[in-house]
Amino acid sequence: MYFPLQDIEAARLNVNDPEHLRIHSLETFGTHDGPGIRMVVFVQGCQFRCLYCQNPDSIDVKGGTLVEIEELVKRAVRQKNYFGAEGGVTVSGGEPLLQRSKLTHFLKNYISRGLTPALIQMAV
Numbered sequence: 001m002y003f004p005l006q007d008i009e010a011a012r013l014n015v016n017d018p019e020h021l022r023i024h025s026l027e028t029f030g031t032h033d034g035p036g037i038r039m040v041v042f043v044q045g046c047q048f049r050c051l052y053c054q055n056p057d058s059i060d061v062k063g064g065t066l067v068e069i070e071e072l073v074k075r076a077v078r079q080k081n082y083f084g085a086e087g088g089v090t091v092s093g094g095e096p097l098l099q100r101s102k103l104t105h106f107l108k109n110y111i112s113r114g115l116t117p118a119l120i121q122m123a124v
């Protein structure tokens with residue numbers, strides 16, 4: 001089921017606060033969300049209601065914590081040596097594309113620091 005109000009609310013957040021990403025949690029040593037060792041950013045907010053939601057407390061677009069995007073990039077850069085050749089950053093959720101403009105900002109900064117492209121896990 002699709003809940004457009006969540007999308008509208010998230011669109012406002014994308015425009016009004018482009019420097020911060022609303023996240024549910026951060027895992028700094030993830031081994032299940034992509035190859036190698038990964039920093040997993042679980043974003044907050046989802047416009048879907050999957051019957052067996054894997055992370056129901058990440059649905060509310062007004063929940064979670066606002067974190068500075070630059071701070072997330074710095075954390076990823078500090079972890080670069082742990083990532084090795086295969087690891088990197090995974091963005092999961094929640095629904096990452098609800099905060100797409102902020103994610104674009106995050107990914108551009110992240111790649112410009114020489115890190116490998118990130119994985120984005122979306123609802124399908």
Ligand code: SF4
Binds near residue numbers: 047052053054058059
């Ligand atoms: S897309 Fe993910 S977070 Fe959203 S309802 Fe489905 S399982 Fe839950």
